Amino acid sequence: MKNPSRAIGAAAVTALIPVLSLFSSAIVALVWLRMGPAQGAKVLLAAAIPGVYYWLSASSPDVLLAVIGAAVLAEILRNNQGWGRALLVGTLAAALVAITVKWLDDDLQTQIIGVLLDQVDLVERYDLNTFDQQQLAITLGWLFNGVITAVQLLMLIASLLLARWWQSVLYNPGGFQFEFHAIRLPLWSSVCLPLVLILVASGQTWLLSAVPVLLVPHLIAGIALVHGVFAIKKYNSFWLGLLYVLLFLAQPYMSLLLVLIALADSLIDIRHRLAPPPSTPPSLKKDDDDGEA
Template structure:
């Protein structure tokens, strides 16, 4: 990965080749997004925009063929890279990612309406096979299923944008400030004000009748990322070794929903308590 980052920063032509080829190849658009973000972080929005134009060309082809994901992820990563360069604040980036994800939810619902409809029908058929039709109607209506799928898609796309930005930041740190990103990530947490706003939005949204299932995965995303940062920062501060991180990610794989809830709860508490500042350093 370091060699790829060096190639991107070697010059605009090399960066354009990486961005175009990665955007053309299936499932490698995140590399193109990270390349655009790296140039933006290091050289500014103007140079980043020049590379963005090259990356959008193949991404536009994918969009025309029915898959807007590369275009959405590359463009979204560029926007957040500008914010990170200007503010050098991960909490602000995580919070701005939420309205960006909400906008993507509306775009994806329109662009992928046919695919989402097919997924809703397949899910309903599976529910009807496992339960009676009356029970299935009570469990999940068509509208609820549509909201869940759209919310999940928007959260996944937003997560891909944030991960591409994190990759770009780690590339920048590796090339120009070794160890800098690790320190940033280990200290990443949402301030209490931001957490209070998110909690209030969830409570008020459920009270006024908003589709909570549509927005819940997206709202939880900043806490999930900060929860992962809390684990990494705590392991590093206590010098527990990589085996603890391996165990953590295995637990995420095998106990996914439960671990997600634990990460969210830990991140919420960390916003008010700041566990890492109270944690003693291992001698």
């Protein structure tokens, strides 16, 4: 942050190494949050060069999309539009990518689906004919596309959280904790996920790619809600550690539970209901002779 050329170099180098691309997006977001679009655009341009290289050479636009997405979401936070809007903008963009961009080539996708079908023995168990197998393969392909996009969205949000935490440590100690505990999605967003599930169940299976993506903001909001409730109730941090252990060991079930909690929070504002009532100042007692002549 003291030297713009160091930020540019760090963003470019970390973007070149796929496993470090999260830090490249975080550096772009940090500079954008603190110094604005003028300086942030320079760092974004440096980080985008490796992203363009991977896109052209390996048909992998994920690095480029990550650094651009980090800049866009950082601009939303910089304008004080809140984490809820940043999460939803990122989710809507990622859902569009999941529906329109195919991450796996046909041969690789066919191999993965074939191995999966052999492992669970679906063809023999349910006596699937050729047409049913083709439809199942198409459905699984959409689901895989959505899962891959959801993972990339999680990485993007993680980079933004990291950048905001860096900014808080450097310039506003304690500010990140307050922001993270207050993350809550608006009421209208709680309708989108059930609506898409209804459309998928009614035969619009092409929307299946969007389902894993739509789970991501609710998962983040659910984790933030648990942190906020623990802070309000002053629970031991051991239980937070246990939450992450369970999230790792029982991932599908815990993720679903956190998503459901986030949906409920959008409706009833759990933090507001659990927060202690504001303390009232003691009433002033009037003297017995107050008001007498």
